Amino acid sequence: MQLSREELLSAYTRMRTIREFEERLNVEFQKGTVPGFIHLYSGQEGIAVGICEHLDEDRDYIGSTHRGHGHCIAKGVDVKGMMAEIYAKSTGVCGGKGGSMHIADLDKGMLGANAIVGGAPPLALGAALTAKTLKTGGVSVPFIGDGAANQGTVAEAMNMACVLNLPMVFMFENNGYAEFTAASYATAGSIEARAKAYGMPGTTVAGDDFFAVHEAAREAIDRARNGGGPSVIEATAYRFHGHFSGDPQVYRSAEELKSVREDHDVLNNFRDRVTEAALLDQQELDAIDAEVLTLMDEAVAEAMAAPDPMPEDLFTDVYNTYQ
Amino acid sequence: MQLSREELLSAYTRMRTIREFEERLNVEFQKGTVPGFIHLYSGQEGIAVGICEHLDEDRDYIGSTHRGHGHCIAKGVDVKGMMAEIYAKSTGVCGGKGGSMHIADLDKGMLGANAIVGGAPPLALGAALTAKTLKTGGVSVPFIGDGAANQGTVAEAMNMACVLNLPMVFMFENNGYAEFTAASYATAGSIEARAKAYGMPGTTVAGDDFFAVHEAAREAIDRARNGGGPSVIEATAYRFHGHFSGDPQVYRSAEELKSVREDHDVLNNFRDRVTEAALLDQQELDAIDAEVLTLMDEAVAEAMAAPDPMPEDLFTDVYNTYQ
Amino acid sequence: MPIITYREAINQAMAQEMRRDPLVVVMGEDVAGGSGGSAGGEEAAGGVMGVTQGLATEFGRERVIDTPITESAIMGMGAGAALTGLRPIAELMFADFIGVCFDQIYNQAAKFRYMFGGKAVTPLTIKTLIGAGMGAGPQHSQAIYPWLSSVPGLKVVTPSNPYDAKGLMIQAIRDDDPVIFCEHKSLLAMEGEVPEESYTIDFGKAAKTREGSDLTIVSMSWMVNFCNEAADQLAGEDFSVEVIDLRTTSPIDYETVYESVRKTGRLLVVDEATPICSMASEISSAVAENVFESLDAPIRKVTAPHTPVPAAPMLEALYIPDTAKIAAAVRETLEYEL
Amino acid sequence: MPIITYREAINQAMAQEMRRDPLVVVMGEDVAGGSGGSAGGEEAAGGVMGVTQGLATEFGRERVIDTPITESAIMGMGAGAALTGLRPIAELMFADFIGVCFDQIYNQAAKFRYMFGGKAVTPLTIKTLIGAGMGAGPQHSQAIYPWLSSVPGLKVVTPSNPYDAKGLMIQAIRDDDPVIFCEHKSLLAMEGEVPEESYTIDFGKAAKTREGSDLTIVSMSWMVNFCNEAADQLAGEDFSVEVIDLRTTSPIDYETVYESVRKTGRLLVVDEATPICSMASEISSAVAENVFESLDAPIRKVTAPHTPVPAAPMLEALYIPDTAKIAAAVRETLEYEL
């Protein structure tokens, strides 16, 4: 289906924001200013945005992974709050207590990044159950890596979603690797076939093609929203960086690394498509790029300048009642 | 493939032994002489025996379930030792410490009944890995119920077996129920399709037909033994009793209960087949039946007469070293 | 007051809360029971122990949800539903099964509030069967509340009688934090007076089930009943024993324990769990740190041994701390002179 | 003697045992690393922290097995292989992940010997990363050995330095029971003298890392180093502090602790775990029961607070017990007068 100019601009802005967020973090991390570990989403932007452009902030939920920044931005979590969170500041969306792998924003329908591989799909069942029980029309979308695909929790969630006919889309991102191990080695058979084995529709799309993802997502989300139950989308994805920022990637060939960036850049593909079709022009896209860069400068500067959490924050928020 | 007279007699004896073991236990349990819970295998004998007749005692292993008596007998565990174990006596195969749901006999290649649904398939991976590593030619067979099929551990084990090309046969017994919940409700899609989704061969057989199971098992076990990797057999199975001895089965219709026993009795089917084909005659089968009944009388009498464990047994066998 | 069982008390609590609050749902294996069966499934089995009996009939299968045997999916679905607006009761049939789904409990539900910077509320109740006494063997008999109680963010409830079971279950459902409600399988048939109307019992408020001045026993769940028996027996020997029922092992009502020990000077902690890092260890160490100066004798612990739960009923009986073992430990502690 | 890191010491232990015994295999996520990758996978990544570096190259991918991210399958495969003749080392990358696979550890591997009537042997070593200090956040930083130590049938190893790490790892591999070997991530780069030749350290034998007569500190893993520092600092203030490194938290060397407390009369237990039902609770309660009469002061515990591990490094630093907190608790305990 044809997207409006506004929709195209929105999608591009989101994808570019994710890209620059990650690229900037990578630079800052190498400088040593970022605490903890970070897992970058660069290259996979089309998947998060292709899905989330169909989702509402209030009734639709996503569950995420350790590689969650892109999912968060696509679902509308505040970029500056995210940056501050990664910098472990009190102004972060989780007050600095969660960090990169635990960014959550329930008001935006974001159930949390998750540092446990396969942790989110069972939680996403719950958001779907709430939608079904309260008849909100909401849909729940867990993002799942090719490595996570093998975790028992994911199989359990797929079966449960089918049994209860829950409004869900299981969004698999197959970027070919789980840490340093290839999906071709560790993920037997096919994810699409796994979906079908549970009696769900399953489809595979190219994750570097925003339009393909967006179209598959539309169908799957509409189905879920209209009581048609869960389905699976598998997107081939291209991880530009290592597993974490700083990973030397000895397990990937130079050719692969080159090809991933040169042949499978979803942002380049998008630009080419929309400019060739004369839907948007280079200048307006460049303007977005510039704005996004400015936003990142601000986000990093504000995060670095923001105050640390207070020492007493260590003890708060464990329980609602009872300390 | 055609079975020899000896093989037919062996298979029948094993199946009849399982049946009478369970039926006798059911009677004794109602009398209140048996401690704990028991889950009876009556009706599913053709599956355990159809598989285990192909397995060696020393190099081949099976992993079992809470409904494990039949698997144990089929794999050659001593019937009197099992009875004594269920009666919680010191002469039991586990000295009374395991009970019905934990009968194990590693010398017979029996990795243990298992009171955790989905507990055994990961363990069965290990037996297969040992066989592969030590090149014993051994095969490992976990038994899995239709309810257990959904447990994440089972999906994990199927994927791992494929990734490592382990010599295994995943033997699913679909008796239509997990406790009081029907497989048609709780087990989405198809088990055979799940096998194929991991890239394994999968086949479905009638569990009340010993010959069908035996033939499918031969093929799958040969494949595994010859380096061809894992596969799945799903057998439709017929649970004669409730989930446990004493279950009133309000969830099953009278017609179903009647049909299960009248139309799907693997022992009757077997008798009909071999006598019609004049391979065995009624008398020799009746003689086996009588012998088996005598064995059960002895097993129960000996179990009841056997000594309890000693009080100090409470503290032993926790560690090999260090108390 | 009506006399009902512990099982019925819990059932009543759930039914009353479900009537009161449409956001309360129940999910788990066979919590309705019979879904998809050839009998049509109208007759709910009501849980493997009958604790949810009748709920599916009254509230329908949209609110009393039979699930596949996939505990991670059940616990996660409960946690996710709690995070997004429902107030779920998720059943983990036997607590021993927690090993297949503990991540969803301890890393997910219990940590949301903290790691999301205080912005998440997870009103999840997990109900589960604990403990020995039924000859159910090593994987169906464990008293695992000590390690559950060690998890920040999780509350753990261990009722010892029908009255407490009802009030604590209603509190668990209304509580905005994840709660594990531990039903002791050996207590399900215990009878007691239980008001028909709805009431709550605060978490972290221990009960004094016996008053005394010579020695304090602290316990929880099934064991409280043996402690009471021992205290009654010892009263006949002119020993005045105070029994404190923690009711919840997280939060722990340390203050009531301290106050009692300040009075009696002697402490015995009785715990059905295995000894190492048990609730007995915890309570003992808290007293040894905070009311040391009041102590007139070593702090004794009576617990299960450091072994799995044996299947043989005769060994299981030796495994379980009982009235005789408790009374003996009390006598020894009372005889101790500094 | 060569000076190597804790990481290298563990690596050396595994390599030496693999050379000695062909039954030893290693399995886990990325323990070789690079399987199936476009670079051909010849260069092994050697584990996410480099602890298994070089093993795949030396012993081949049949003995150093990369697995999918399915911890139940990994732990179960290890347990099943141990039960049938191998001597596997199964890696659980971060101990925090245990929630997805604990059943295979605590209900299966740990219980086999007992529930199978003594007829099973399960020589499984589980190696795993524990602890805080890397800003890795609430699901990658936990010190969970207390609840592991509560499981009958499981042994738990918590080395505090490279020498112990090597000797305890070799013992773990040779041990016929399931063992969880807890590598502290903040110790991986710690250097120390480690003999090149193979040696074992018995389980259940604590080490005295400082001798003293005024007060006993008991600790384990990373914390021992802070305790040593505190003892050294306090020596300058003329306090004589004894430090006991448990080395294994199951089995526990109670006797060495008791003997020390009989001498010093004062005890502090330092534990990185959260406080409730911690090793600190356990050791304290054992002393309060068994050497009560020797105590001249309340038993103090210094532990993490009852909270998840916060991601912010600045909060994490407050979370972790450190030398200053330990020294302060020692001073207070020494000042106490009965």
Ligand SMILES: Cc1ncc(C[n+]2csc(CCOP(=O)(O)OP(=O)(O)O)c2C)c(N)n1
């Ligand atoms: C339960 C669990 N096991 C292992 C890990 C360590 N780990 C973190 S990310 C990762 C790889 C995940 O791969 P994939 O699902 O393909 O996601 P990707 O990193 O490619 O986005 C692993 C093994 C973890 N965090 N949790």
Ligand SMILES: Cc1ncc(C[n+]2csc(CCOP(=O)(O)OP(=O)(O)O)c2C)c(N)n1
């Ligand atoms: C992890 C776990 N969950 C739940 C149970 C309780 N339980 C025991 S048997 C059973 C049903 C199993 O059904 P299925 O796998 O079909 O085997 P069947 O009983 O039909 O032989 C259940 C739910 C358990 N023992 N372990």
Ligand SMILES: [Mg+2]
């Ligand atoms: Mg991946």
Ligand SMILES: [Mg+2]
């Ligand atoms: Mg079944």
